[in-house]
Amino acid sequence: MHQLPIFLNLTGRTVVLVGEGEAAEAKARLIGRAGGRIVQAWEQGATIAFVALDDEAEARTAATGLRARGLLVNVVDRPDLCDFTTPAIVDRAPVTIAIGTGGASAGLAKAVRQRIEALLPARLGALASALYTTRDAMKARWPTPADRRRAIDTALAPGGALDPLDGAAADKVDAWLASEVASQPPRLETIRLTSPDPDDLTLRAARLLGEADHIFHPADVAPAIIARARADAVRHVADATPQEAPAGLSLWLEMPDDC
Known part of the structure; x- marks a missing residue:
């Protein structure tokens, strides 16, 4: 990962936008959708800035001046001058999906966005809102x-009671909460790795890594493989599979001797 993806609250905050023309107008629309207040030059309280100037020397000078005031700067179409880049966005508010390439290819980010747009129902945001209102x-x-997360994971799984790709899932949250949800016994799965390269993971292995509660693995398993697991999954360095699996889904990563 070459950049840290974050979602920034801009509502009511000051954003500097330097430039005119189509590129500047596109950034203005983006800032406006996020609730930001646009100014054309630095003001006290501004924290980020966009520079949309055709002339590279002018763009560099403007970015340097804004950066000197402590702002993070995005220079349109010049990733080498950027402190941050803006992704392609799939908007299903409050669900927001961002696709970035670190400035390498806006066209690729757009193509991926279009594929995802076609997959996600228009009411995905309504499902997120319904889950939020039923937190208590x-x-x-x-x-x-842990029990709460496992129940939600089961409901949101493909074909589950609240499958996110089901356009009517938002209307089923109350019924799901009232239903008898069977408790899941501890489950242990083995992933037989074929190489230290995470790109060689099967689709099943990648899915399990994203779902597991516990990861058991020898010390020599590649860190790049472990990094594909959920951030909050508990990692256990072990020489063999656990005798008794803890609650939830546990994985044993098995690395061939010749890898």
């Missing part, structure tokens, strides 16, 4: 965070 009810139903 979910905490009452599943008091421990």
Whole structure:
């Protein structure tokens, strides 16, 4: 990962936008959608800036001046001058999906966005809002965070009670909460790695890494493989599979001797 993806709250905040023309207008629309207040030159309280100037020397000078005032700067179409880049966006508010290439190819980011747009139902945001409003009810139903997360994961799985690709899922949240959800016994799966390269993971292995609660692995498993697991999955360095799997989904990563 070459950049840290973040979502910045701009509502009511001052954003500097230097430039005119189509590129500047596009950035103005983006800032406006996020609730930012646009100014054309530095003002006290501004924290980020966009520079949309055709002349490279002028763009560089403007970016340097704004950066000297402590602002993070995006220079349109000049990734080498940028402190941050803006991604292609799939907007299903409050769900926002950002696709970035670090400035390498805006065309590629757009193509990926278009593919994702075609997959996601228009009411995906309504599902997120419904889950948000039922947080207290979910905490009452599943008091421990681990049980709550497993229940939600099961519901949101493909074909689950709240499958995100089901356009009517938002209308099913109350029924899901009221239903009898069977508790899942501890589960241990083995992933037999073929190489230290995460790009060689099968689709099944990549999916399991993204779902697992616990990862058991020998010390010599490549860090790039472990990095594909959920950030909050518990990592265990071990020489063999656990005798008794903990609650939830556990994985044992098995590395061939010749890798």
